[in-house]
Amino acid sequence: MLTTVSRLTLDSLDRLPAHARRCVFWEIDPAISWGSGVVSDPQFEKEAWLSTVMLEWGSCGQVATLGDQPAGCALYAPPSAVPRSGLFPTSPVSADAVLLTTLRTEGVTDSNELGTQLIHAVVADLIRRGVRALEAFGIRPDGGLGSDGDGSRMSNIPFATAARECSPETCMIQADFLTEVGFEVVAPHARFPRLRLELNTDHGWKEDVERALDQLLAAAAIVAERERAALAVTC
Template sequence: MSTRVTTLTLGGMDQLSAHARRCVFWEMDPAAVHDAGGFYDPEFEKEAWLSMVMLQWGSCAQVATLDDKPAGSAFYAPPNMVPRAQLFPTSPVSADAILLTTVRIEPLAEGSDLGAALIRAVISDLVRRNVRAIEAFGYRTAGEDESDVPGATAARDCSPAECMVEAGFLEDMGFEVVAPHHRFPRLRLELDRDHEWKVGVEAALDRLLEEAALTVAGMSGRTPVGAAR
């Protein structure tokens, strides 16, 4: 199986899963969605948001594919471009940070390390752009009651479990809680040039391991010299 993580472009929307193309959990004001009464096109709204952010700020998503099929995605943007960013009990995001909104892994890639690969790609992009920190509103499971979700009517077929980043995963990736909360802590990862070096080393090691695996697979498929046919 072949996996790739690349920066999303407007011409590459087919690299997103159906859910990721339609999810506007972060991208639309919940009040506006409520007022629309369901008469809106989430896929159009998502593409419009992506266009706005890319034109005004730059790349805002990393996408993963597995054998050319959508396997995962990570979205990030300045918090003032993310309507829901102001609605959490642990808002606001720090002025020097970019907000990581969603890291989603599709069912065909569950059990893989694509989540970590997506985070590395986000870090690499933001370090090159001299961003000082990444922050995210983490999600912790606390029963099934969603009544305390900020603006819970924000998007059809969406929920914190689907559209937010699990706080434990963020902590595993090196994020630290800077604003505690039982459901929606805000976490932060400081960025510096060391991150770019580490990401580069890890990417090189991944390529070496992949090449080694291909070499071993190729050798195992050969008939040994002198073997009976």
């Protein structure tokens, strides 16, 4: 069965993987009083954040579907729209970069392949929009919190959902995967390095990016055709 990747829209929020729809690890303002560390309605908070970013900045995600089932997603936004981006020992994100916050796959046999496909779609979208670079905070599971004296800044981050299913381990992207797809470490850290992908250079997968652009254009054409068909029926 074919896996397809398309741009996230307000009408396609239900195509996000289950965890991504209710994970607000990145999106909740750290200044909010957390109390017990539980957000009462994380799915509402996540949809509100996505809606705001899409209305103010444009599409902030790529979604993968396998048949008609969610298979993965990549979410990204200007760092100013991501409150938690300022908490890391390797903060802040560069002023000319967009921040990749989320990369998830579900129910696929080769998660690395789909993850790479999602990254290509993100890059294709950002190149089209004139963005210079994509950055991400990676995680190294074997780094150890506070191993170099700085990781303790992250040790008090509360869980983000009522189910307490969110944490750096479950909601951040593996640093090793990011380096495999072309990111370079620009702010080293044993636990939370910040990595960067320049979008104005050839990383050896130009054809893949061009293919992702073609897929995005094809998906947009399909949506437009469906809208025209629906309009014709109502008329």
